[in-house]
Ligand SMILES: *[C@@H]1O[C@H](CO)[C@@H](O)[C@H](O)[C@H]1NC(C)=O
Ligand SMILES: *[C@@H]1O[C@H](CO)[C@@H](O)[C@H](O)[C@H]1NC(C)=O
């Protein structure tokens with residue numbers, strides 16, 4: 295009977311035809327719901343989870359379903375939530391808590407039927423990001439937060455030259471070597487009794503706010519081990535391989551240097567200001583992209599400033615191949631005298647609009663481009679220039695699987711785009727792999743865990759006494775009237 299009705303209707307509307315095909319029909323009980331937003335202890339500025347539409351055979355449906363997933367929050371928690379349709383049969387739900395609460399019940403419905411194991415009950419207390427309610431045990435906290443047990447390979451590699459952290463030794467070397475106020479900005483942080491202190495060197499130290507923010511955020515969630523760190527506020531890595539005397543935490547690494555890489559300030563800020571001051575973050579970039587793959591233009595898109603000669607070269611290539619590449623400079627700073635040649639500069643385009651195009655170009659600026667995580671998240675195929683610079687996650691990426699590689703001098707750029715156009719299925723597959731990588735490695739939870747793993751390594755290697763020294767400034771937690779709720783203690787018994 296049902297098939298007959300379907301048949302009759304489908305002869306009139308092709309839309310219903312897809313819904314009537316069993317393989318595209320959503321089976322609420324078979325859908326997948328997962329993510330840190332379903333766990334009480336995963337305190338994040340924006341908590342989030344994924345919903346994946348599946349059919350009755352448990353196969354993923356790779357297109358937007360006809361019906362809607364409805365998400366209901368109960369339990370008296372004050373919060374704000376959003377549902378993003380990623381337009382590939384999956385959804386991201388995110389929510390920001392305003393007040394602590396004892397229990398949060400999340401129900402997900404599809405056509406009024408409960409989805410997967412819904413309702414999900416988060417047993418209290420459920421604390422918002424701004425509450426200072428640190429867990430006592432760092433290792434138990436890491437587990438309950440959902441961090442990997444094994445320290446990331448990149449971290450182990452970066453730490454290898456520093457089996458023990460003796461700041462009595464590092465500090466004087468660092469203070470001499472990096473005291474170049476006009477070209478370098480570095481800070482020495484001390485975390486003692488879960489309070490943050492610092493002293494910075496350099497004429498431009500405004501970027502210390504990113505380090506302040508991540509340390510304070512983590513100290514609200516968990517009692518940090520006593521730590522001493524040296525951090526670089528600039529983009530260029532600082533520790534030359536041949537000197538290799540001090541462990542420096544930097545946002546960008548290179549093959550010629552020995553800095554220890556951490557997530558860039560862009561990605562860190564996107565994590566801490568998610569559903570806050572920042573509009574572009576790893577969730578919104580997946581949810582605010584306007585078009586599904588089939589409707590994106592088969593063009594490579596790029597916007598940026600003139601921070602590298604190769605970017606000027608890109609403009610030349612784009613002019614010769616305007617059917618394949620839409621690239622323009624948005625600002626001239628480093629090559630002002632060449633504005634006549636490579637200009638005119640164009641107006642800023644919203645990052646979300648980049649993804650009206652199937653291919654995105656990742657071309658170095660002064661160092662690695664910190665937009666790479668966001669490009670991967672947007673679901674287009676990323677063409678990545680070869681580079682000696684890297685961020686904390688590059689070593690996990692595989693060329694031709696997560697991205698399409700291109701030569702540093704861009705000599706194969708046009709061929710690569712032509713390849714992608716002629717091999718749409720493969721290009722699409724790479725785009726999906728890149729996005730899946732972002733979902734598994736670059737989301738807010740992963741950023742917090744990466745820092746946690748770095749701090750754990752430091753704790754385990756530190757041999758010098760951690761002391762707040764004269765001249766250090768205490769970094770205060772922001773004011774908050776939040777009162778922590780009593781509840782079960784996170785213990786090391788999992
Ligand atoms: C740390 O370095 C200082 C200065 O070189 C040295 O006196 C001290 O013994 C070292 N401490 C350890 C535990 O290695
Ligand atoms: C290039 O991108 C801009 C901004 O999205 C758009 O307005 C313009 O039409 C594009 N040009 C081509 C040739 O697609």
Ligand SMILES: *[C@@H]1O[C@H](CO)[C@@H](O)[C@H](O)[C@H]1NC(C)=O
Pocket residue numbers: 701702703704705
């Ligand atoms: C560009 O780089 C490739 C190697 O990546 C090299 O084979 C080629 O000769 C270079 N082209 C130019 C024009 O320098």
